[in-house]
Amino acid sequence: MDLISLFDYIGTFVFAISGALVAAEKRFDIFGALTIGFATAVGGGTLRDMMLGVQPVTWMLSLSYFYITIAGVMVTMLFQPIVLRMRNTLFLFDSIGIGVFTVIGIHKAQLFAIAPPLAVMMGMITAVAGGIIRDTLCGQVPLIFRKEIYATACISGGIVYYGLGYCRLPEAVNIWVAMLVIVSIRIWAVKFGVQLPLMPDVVKKEENTNQK
Amino acid sequence: MDLISLFDYIGTFVFAISGALVAAEKRFDIFGALTIGFATAVGGGTLRDMMLGVQPVTWMLSLSYFYITIAGVMVTMLFQPIVLRMRNTLFLFDSIGIGVFTVIGIHKAQLFAIAPPLAVMMGMITAVAGGIIRDTLCGQVPLIFRKEIYATACISGGIVYYGLGYCRLPEAVNIWVAMLVIVSIRIWAVKFGVQLPLMPDVVKKEENTNQK
Amino acid sequence: MDLISLFDYIGTFVFAISGALVAAEKRFDIFGALTIGFATAVGGGTLRDMMLGVQPVTWMLSLSYFYITIAGVMVTMLFQPIVLRMRNTLFLFDSIGIGVFTVIGIHKAQLFAIAPPLAVMMGMITAVAGGIIRDTLCGQVPLIFRKEIYATACISGGIVYYGLGYCRLPEAVNIWVAMLVIVSIRIWAVKFGVQLPLMPDVVKKEENTNQK
Numbered sequence: 004m005d006l007i008s009l010f011d012y013i014g015t016f017v018f019a020i021s022g023a024l025v026a027a028e029k030r031f032d033i034f035g036a037l038t039i040g041f042a043t044a045v046g047g048g049t050l051r052d053m054m055l056g057v058q059p060v061t062w063m064l065s066l067s068y069f070y071i072t073i074a075g076v077m078v079t080m081l082f083q084p085i086v087l088r089m090r091n092t093l094f095l096f097d098s099i100g101i102g103v104f105t106v107i108g109i110h111k112a113q114l115f116a117i118a119p120p121l122a123v124m125m126g127m128i129t130a131v132a133g134g135i136i137r138d139t140l141c142g143q144v145p146l147i148f149r150k151e152i153y154a155t156a157c158i159s160g161g162i163v164y165y166g167l168g169y170c171r172l173p174e175a176v177n178i179w180v181a182m183l184v185i186v187s188i189r190i191w192a193v194k195f196g197v198q199l200p201l202m203p204d205v206v207k208k209e210e211n212t213n214q215k
Numbered sequence: 216m217d218l219i220s221l222f223d224y225i226g227t228f229v230f231a232i233s234g235a236l237v238a239a240e241k242r243f244d245i246f247g248a249l250t251i252g253f254a255t256a257v258g259g260g261t262l263r264d265m266m267l268g269v270q271p272v273t274w275m276l277s278l279s280y281f282y283i284t285i286a287g288v289m290v291t292m293l294f295q296p297i298v299l300r301m302r303n304t305l306f307l308f309d310s311i312g313i314g315v316f317t318v319i320g321i322h323k324a325q326l327f328a329i330a331p332p333l334a335v336m337m338g339m340i341t342a343v344a345g346g347i348i349r350d351t352l353c354g355q356v357p358l359i360f361r362k363e364i365y366a367t368a369c370i371s372g373g374i375v376y377y378g379l380g381y382c383r384l385p386e387a388v389n390i391w392v393a394m395l396v397i398v399s400i401r402i403w404a405v406k407f408g409v410q411l412p413l414m415p416d417v418v419k420k421e422e423n424t425n426q427k
Numbered sequence: 428m429d430l431i432s433l434f435d436y437i438g439t440f441v442f443a444i445s446g447a448l449v450a451a452e453k454r455f456d457i458f459g460a461l462t463i464g465f466a467t468a469v470g471g472g473t474l475r476d477m478m479l480g481v482q483p484v485t486w487m488l489s490l491s492y493f494y495i496t497i498a499g500v501m502v503t504m505l506f507q508p509i510v511l512r513m514r515n516t517l518f519l520f521d522s523i524g525i526g527v528f529t530v531i532g533i534h535k536a537q538l539f540a541i542a543p544p545l546a547v548m549m550g551m552i553t554a555v556a557g558g559i560i561r562d563t564l565c566g567q568v569p570l571i572f573r574k575e576i577y578a579t580a581c582i583s584g585g586i587v588y589y590g591l592g593y594c595r596l597p598e599a600v601n602i603w604v605a606m607l608v609i610v611s612i613r614i615w616a617v618k619f620g621v622q623l624p625l626m627p628d629v630v631k632k633e634e635n636t637n638q639k
């Protein structure tokens with residue numbers, strides 16, 4: 004098994020844990036936790052595959068993702084205090100996860116001759132859509148719409164990946180540099196609390212106008 | 216028309232009613248009720264088909280599901296008091312519905328040579344995803360994540376179905392026993408208030424730790 | 428570029444603005460606004476294509492929709508006060524948008540030999556599903572389930588389109604009359620506050636019964 008596959012599996016495992024933790028916060032039962040775990044771990048790739056026309060969706064071609072996701076949820080259920088204490092490690096692997104998912108998503112899109120900006124978008128969707136589905140199913144507005152440089156890291160890495168493609172470097176270099184960019188931006192953003200600018204607030208402005 | 220098709224149609228009808236009842240609780244208009252009715256009745260099969268690559272999605276190949284769903288919503292709108300008084304009957308047919316939907320979903324997955332555990336998952340998704348979509352569109356966290364043995368019944372029935380497949384019995388026996396298992400577990404669980412264990416509660420534990 | 432394509436692009440642009448405005452109300456950041464903008468602008472067509480089996484989904488075949496959506500979100504961010512003052516113009520173009528999206532959706536469905544009632548449904552989904560996804564992702568119950576003649580206008584226009592198909596008129600006449608019907612019904616409904624009848628209220632009735 005190559006390193007990309009290993010990171011892919013680790014990312015799936017960590018995403019499943021992240022889903023199970025939200026399910027635990029919401030006091031879901033085991034089925035609920037498994038559903039949210041699957042939605043988080045394979046939701047992004049599923050949406051990408053359904054949009055591109057890769058069917059059956061990739062993760063259904065082997066049982067690896069199935070068992071890894073179940074393992075992630077079970078570990079969260081049985082060893083929750085340990086999982087919670089490992090938040091820093093989880094954060095690191097989560098960042099590696101979005102890195103590898105972005106690159107894998109771009110590769111899939113390239114097989115369908117999708118234009119580069121849309122391929123980068125497909126890579127980003129692979130990485131972040133699972134979390135959006137998780138939050139929506141749990142009845143909360145996705146945090147990613149409001150805080151943290153997350154999708155932006157994926158998009159930046161994707162652009163770097165395409166840029167390097169013009170430099171005639173070995174493909175492996177492009178992949179690893181892109182992933183490094185994604186992980187670095189994500190860690191840097193969280194460490195320094197960097198955020199994207201918010202949209203100007205319509206409602207407040209309108210209210211202020213009314214009060215005058 | 217064979218009995219499986221009949222149960223399929225009855226399940227669709229009862230699922231549409233269940234959607235329309237939630238829409239009525241939320242004071243939606245007729246269009247909202249129809250949308251929720253369709254999401255509930257054909258949502259599970261639609262998601263399964265989009266993941267497997269069955270397109271156009273199965274229910275669009277005939278007008279039966281279309282008219283049955285509209286009928287379910289209309290009946291709910293016009294004869295609501297009667298529908299509400301028939302809750303026990305509806306519950307029985309809803310249970311038969313998830314039974315037949317599970318078996319149909321597994322069959323569809325088998326056509327695509329999907330691994331047995333994933334085929335059972337596809338069967339379960341056929342049966343329960345419509346309700347999850349219904350609840351999410353209506354702005355409530357799906358009840359199924361928190362209470363009742365519902366998806367678990369489908370999974371159990373699916374496993375029994377595969378187990379019987381090794382016993383060289385006639386296919387019809389496998390199908391009917393699997394459906395009977397699903398319906399029985401569901402009725403038994405509701406009658407005795409059986410539930411799956413909940414996930415341990417992260418937030419509370421953390422709060423307690425902080426207070427010490 | 429023909430007029431239909433022009434209206435298609437204008438509709439996409441206006442839908443992206445409508446998504447960005449909701450994102451601004453919710454105080455999302457730029458990434459959140461872009462995501463909601465895309466969900467609103469291309470969500471309906473994406474769902475239709477995934478159900479029919481048009482893959483990669485139509486809007487990914489060119490970069491036009493990609494750039495138009497980004498432009499819509501950026502305009503909303505930078506010139507929000509102007510955008511807000513143009514609500515009447517936006518409303519008009521939004522109505523033209525649902526008109527053209529409905530006709531395009533019906534055409535797509537016809538390529539797959541879908542039965543007329545389902546083709547009209549696909550047209551309506553093309554026009555309204557984006558807004559439903561937008562509202563759900565933003566944590567609010569879709570307004571369209573409760574108020575305004577919106578989807579009904581699309582369905583009426585779709586039925587007129589099929590009806591005219593039997594009159595052996597030039598195809599262009601069918602298209603333009605159908606769009607005119609959709610835009611007219613929508614404007615008429617908003618101007619006079621016309622709404623669909625609501626579903627009867629289950630909960631209240633039950634409560635009243637209990638109190639007796």
